[in-house]
Amino acid sequence: MSESRFLPNFEPIAPFSRLTDSGILDSGESPMSDDAVIEALRYMMLTRVFDDKATSMQRQGRFGTFSSVRGQEASVVGAATALDPTKDWIVPQYREFPALIRHGYPIENFALYFMGNPKGGTIPSNVNMLPMQISLAAQIPQATGLAWGLKMQGGDGVVITFFGDGASSEGDFHESLNLAGIMKAPVIFFLQNNGWAISTPRENQTAARSFAERAIGYGVEGVMVDGNDLLAVHEVTTQAVAKARAGGGPTLIESVTYRTGAHNTADDPTRYIDQQELEKWQQKDPVERVKNYLRSRGIWNENLEQELLDSCAAQIDAAMESARNTPLATSDALFNHVYAEPPQRMLDQKRDWAIRNGDAQ
Amino acid sequence: MIEAIRECLGQEMEADNRVVVIGEDVGVLGGVFRATDGLQARFGKDRVVDMPLAEGVIVGSGIGLAMSGLRPVIELQFLGFGHQAFHQIGQQVARLRYRSQGRHSLPLVIRSPFGGGVRTPELHSDAFEAFYTHTPGLKVVAPATAYDAKGLLAAAMESDDPVLYLEPLKGYRLTKDEVPDERYTVPLGKLRVARAGADVTLIAWSAAVNVAERAAEELSEQGISVEVLDLRSLNPLDIDGVSESVAKTGRVAILHEAPLTGGFGGELVATIQQECFYSLEAPIIRISAPDTPYPLGGVEDLYIPDVDRVVAEVAALAKASA
Structure with missing residues (x-):
């Protein structure tokens, strides 16, 4: 008689990494050229500059509530740089600024969106992305269907969707991994485990030892990566993209990182964050780690750093200035793009609103 | 009617x-009501897909399929199960065009049977149309005849707006009328005068149209001439068509299977009193289900308004004065 076998009976996995905390590469070959690392680092620095600028403007009442990427720059940029913007799609949540910018979404639009101007939602016709998603996890089924549809039509585009440890508790996460596994959809589920869903710790989201191992239940491959290690994230995502492009189906990537900032500008993390834990993660700062790596390669110096910082600041300032000078929309903005063929009743309302607001011709 | 949808x-x-x-069971089985019977054999498993049993991802992945360039038709097995997809329909389907400022359009049709009268198990039969008419960005149609079922579905599939296409559970096999073989469309947003009359305007949609027509027939024997309007489309709403009839009759009854409070009938009452106040000769009445949950099948005939009730209430309305 065989013994009954209770799952799981395998060893927990550990995050894959390439860099030490101080930025030294392991013995293998780097998955990224030096130029690619510098380009990625620039996106990470650009994100810091943007986050600082937007936070300061928010404090002055010139910017809306938004979520900074702080602490997760390597996670987002490492994933984004594995994509080909000409054919791959990003289905974002809302904490992926550098991924969207690299894919072609204008910084100005990103800023306008968080300033509350509907024009910010405009996605240029050559940029392969869906709008940012505020309803947690609702984007995951859409990413799955998009990937499945691309595959059905014989394309080789791949879809990546971003979400967090909190969103993985939603039914949409479960339903999507299940469907993606069945359809072998070329989709990458990029789960950023940043430790927190606002104030709710990761332990309250699942009793599973890792998010990556949840993939097993769907017949999907899961992998866990050090999310503060640019090279490791890039390498793992590149592999998942190549597999999806070749018809190998979906991957769940758990990027283990830490939100060293607030959930958003309305949040006060001092009410719940463990200061020691925060300091531990600040020691693994993803930006410093990449700089240290480049120093170890002998290609990083203060001049280069200043040059990059200046160019990032100039780029952000120009975009913010342009966003600030964009007039707030007229009442048309409530009605345009709701329908392809609007009902007469809504058109009547549009006319009434225009008259009331003095927007009428 | 089911043949018209399938065709x-x-x-x-x-x-x-x-x-x-x-959708669920749309492939080999051809749907639990056979609306997709034979389609998988004709068009293959890639184009007629049996989905895992999860309404949220059925609708949510349908959005993604549309984004990829396809034109998906989703079957929700019963509208009663639509709640499990409601976040995708209400927040996502209806708003994608707006949220992307017109970059993405959503040529997607969600077909779903709704309403009662066929002794289904619990939670299958609610008339939940008002949830969806309260969702800007989503069009809602509810044909009552086989002719309209075919033509409205074709129009919905042609549209670049998402359309919720509601099918009368009770009318699937009961409703039989002439349907041309060739392709044609019935425009979204135009009502049909199901029966012309002079004394009372009786407004209905979907399965209730049949009840209204039978009541009108009985009422004609009492000397009351009832005009039956089949709305066909709830959003867009044919306000001109309604007003034209009310201007003629001055008396209005609205018939629906859904509970009274918050039902689409309330929207019609408000619209009609706004548009036709001076034509009205009596208060507008609503004939609906009570404000209670849809019951088990054994007592559903007590719940859904039937011909006798419509006859009695409309006869009283014909005599009432303001």
Whole structure:
């Protein structure tokens, strides 16, 4: 008689990494050229500059509530740089600024969106992305269907969707991994485990030892990566993209990182964050780690750093200035793009609103 | 009617290879009501797909399929199960065009049977149309005849707006009328005068149209001439068509299967009193289900308004004065 076998009976996995905390590469070959690392680092620095600028403007009442990427720059940029913007799609949540910018979404639009101007939602016709998603996890089924549809039509585009440890508790996460596994959809589920869903710790989201191992239940491959290690994230995502492009189906990537900032500008993390834990993660700062790596390669110096910082600041300032000078929309903005063929009743309302607001011709 | 729906799906799939049908049991079985019978054999498993049993991802992935360039038709097995997809329909389907400022359009049709009268198990039969008419960005149609079922479905599939296409559970096999073989469309947003009359305007949609017509027939024997309007489309709403009839009759009854409070009838009352106040000769009445949950099948005939009730209430309305 065989013994009954209770799952799981395998060893927990550990995050894959390439860099030490101080930025030294392991013995293998780097998955990224030096130029690619510098380009990625620039996106990470650009994100810091943007986050600082937007936070300061928010404090002055010139910017809306938004979520900074702080602490997760390597996670987002490492994933984004594995994509080909000409054919791959990003289905974002809302904490992926550098991924969207690299894919072609204008910084100005990103800023306008968080300033509350509907024009910010405009996605240029050559940029392969869906709008940012505020309803947690609702984007995951859409990413799955998009990937499945691309595959059905014989394309080789791949879809990546971003979400967090909190969103993985939603039914949409479960339903999507299940469907993606069945359809072998070329989709990458990029789960950023940043430790927190606002104030709710990761332990309250699942009793599973890792998010990556949840993939097993769907017949999907899961992998866990050090999310503060640019090279490791890039390498793992590149592999998942190549597999999806070749018809190998979906991957769940758990990027283990830490939100060293607030959930958003309305949040006060001092009410719940463990200061020691925060300091531990600040020691693994993803930006410093990449700089240290480049120093170890002998290609990083203060001049280069200043040059990059200046160019990032100039780029952000120009975009913010342009966003600030964009007039707030007229009442048309409530009605345009709701329908392809609007009902007469809504058109009547549009006319009434225009008259009331003095927007009428 | 079910044949008309099936024929339309087949013709549209034939004409446009971007059309795919997804849903629960739509493949080999052909749907629990056979609306997709034979389509998988004709068009293959890629275009007629049996989905895992999860309404949220059926609708949510349908959005993604549309984004990829396809024109999905989703079958929700019963509208009663629509709640499990409601976040995708209400927040996502209806708003994608707006949220992307017109970059993405959503040529997607969600077909779903709704309403009662066929002794289904619990939680299958609610008339939940008002949830969806309260969702800007989503069009809602509810044909009552086989002719309209085919033509409205074709129009819905042609539209670049998302359309919720509601099918009368009770009318699937009961409703039989002439349907041309060729493709045609019935425009969204135009009502049909199901029966002309002079004394009272009786407004209904979907399965209730049949009840209204039978009541009108009985009322004509009492000397009351009832004009039956089949709305066909709840959003867009044919306000001009309604006003034209009310201007003629001055008396209005609205018939629906849904509970009274918050039902679409309330929207019609408000609209009619606004548009036709001076034509009205009596208060507008609503004939609906009570404000209670849809019951088990054994007592559903007590719940859904029937011909006798409509006859009695409309006869009283015909005599009432303001």
